[in-house]
Amino acid sequence: MKICDAIDSSDFMDISEKRLFTPHRLGPLTLRNRSIRAAAFEGMCPGNLPTDALIDYHRDVAAGDIGMTTVAYAAVERSGLSFSHQLLLDEEALPKLKNLTQAVHEEGALCSIQIGHCGNMAKRSVTQSRPLAPSSKINLYGPTFPRQMTTSDIETITRSFGKAVHLARRAGFDAVEVHAGHGYLISQFLSPYTNQRKDEYGGSLENRARFLKEVMREVKKAAREDLAVLVKVNMRDGFAGGMEIQECLEVAKMLESWGADALVLSGGFVSKAPMYILRGSMPIRVMSRFMTNPLMKIFVRAFGNILIKDEKFSEVYFLEEAMKFRKSLNLPLVYVGGLLGREKIETVLEKNFEFVAMARALIQNPGFIKNMLTEEFSRSSCDTCNYCIAKMYSREVTCIQNE
Numbered sequence: 001m002k003i004c005d006a007i008d009s010s011d012f013m014d015i016s017e018k019r020l021f022t023p024h025r026l027g028p029l030t031l032r033n034r035s036i037r038a039a040a041f042e043g044m045c046p047g048n049l050p051t052d053a054l055i056d057y058h059r060d061v062a063a064g065d066i067g068m069t070t071v072a073y074a075a076v077e078r079s080g081l082s083f084s085h086q087l088l089l090d091e092e093a094l095p096k097l098k099n100l101t102q103a104v105h106e107e108g109a110l111c112s113i114q115i116g117h118c119g120n121m122a123k124r125s126v127t128q129s130r131p132l133a134p135s136s137k138i139n140l141y142g143p144t145f146p147r148q149m150t151t152s153d154i155e156t157i158t159r160s161f162g163k164a165v166h167l168a169r170r171a172g173f174d175a176v177e178v179h180a181g182h183g184y185l186i187s188q189f190l191s192p193y194t195n196q197r198k199d200e201y202g203g204s205l206e207n208r209a210r211f212l213k214e215v216m217r218e219v220k221k222a223a224r225e226d227l228a229v230l231v232k233v234n235m236r237d238g239f240a241g242g243m244e245i246q247e248c249l250e251v252a253k254m255l256e257s258w259g260a261d262a263l264v265l266s267g268g269f270v271s272k273a274p275m276y277i278l279r280g281s282m283p284i285r286v287m288s289r290f291m292t293n294p295l296m297k298i299f300v301r302a303f304g305n306i307l308i309k310d311e312k313f314s315e316v317y318f319l320e321e322a323m324k325f326r327k328s329l330n331l332p333l334v335y336v337g338g339l340l341g342r343e344k345i346e347t348v349l350e351k352n353f354e355f356v357a358m359a360r361a362l363i364q365n366p367g368f369i370k371n372m373l374t375e376e377f378s379r380s381s382c383d384t385c386n387y388c389i390a391k392m393y394s395r396e397v398t399c400i401q402n403e
Helices: 052-063 091-106 151-171 185-190 210-223 245-257 274-278 284-289 294-307 319-328 342-350 360-364 368-374 387-391
Strands: 024-026 029-031 035-037 068-075 110-116 175-179 228-234 262-266 333-336 355-358
Touching (some): 110 151, 151 175, 185 210, 210 228, 245 262
Antiparallel strands (some): 024 029
16 A cells, blocks of 8 residues: 655644545555645646656656646647647656656655546648548548547557556556546547447447446556556537537446446537536637647637537536545545645545546645645635646646736
8 A cells, every 4th residue: 555644733723623634445455635736737748748847847746735636638649739738648648757756755755646548639741641430520620530449449449557556566557547528539439429320339338338347447447456546537528419428427337337447527528518628718819829739729719619618607516416426435535626625625625526626726736735734725726717728739738817
């Protein structure tokens, strides 16, 4: 068992009845508290390789008393990349990733890595190949024109997930998070909107979940007994024609039976309902300003507000849906979505969610968790303007307040 350094009780404010700063088990791990840095894209891997900037950011989050930080958006193979500054988990990345996990561990936190494949959102300019998807349906958000995957393609990518877990272990990670949500490849197989196959991987929910089942088999085999396996799942795709709560709940129950150590509950579909994930508005002009492709600049300015529709932001915006999952599942659940202050964090934990995850608050201030050790009603200064998200398509993610 891997156990983080315990926080001395003298560091606590009067929170003996509070949950945030209590240690908790997650599979074979024990986190020093209930906080997790969510797997939000950092954009700090030019040439698809990790950098000192990526190491420094996660070290800062760990020094800020996070329980576990998550390196985001690592593609399991080159065909799964969307961006030239996105991490590719391969042999070449290992030296820097070893430095990263060592830096995080030295600050007393644990370290996870999110693994996935972008499917129909992969960019040919990055992968040098046509995007792969469950079906050949055009992805207007790219736009991309994917090729329907053969059973051989499915088998190859399934094995790549297992290989990625082996690489994660060698790099010193304590956990892996399988990305099965947000309209990426696994989510594309699950959703009837993107999966129009007529074979054993399409049609019924059991068939649409077959790829995920096979990925989980490879991941669990590679994780053995010492790496925790989390899975990010949708509670809703967030649009008509996508997956709704009941089907998503059935997938969650499948994952529980397949041995997932925890589920990260989210929702939304990047190519169809991106703001359902984040809530609020996307600053379209900021997004286009940082783009290097002049045609994409014009396209985004002309059609961005049509393709990326606003979704009202409110704190703990996923809580109502998440409660339905909490009542139906026994495994640990990670709540994410709209956590900006201690009061709401404790509210979520009191509803028997084992962990809370956040991203924007930790982009604005990597020390946000530590602040809550001394200020019971501490709040993030993040105003959810989504400037950080608008930047991620072309460069590293930062908060406008820090520039």
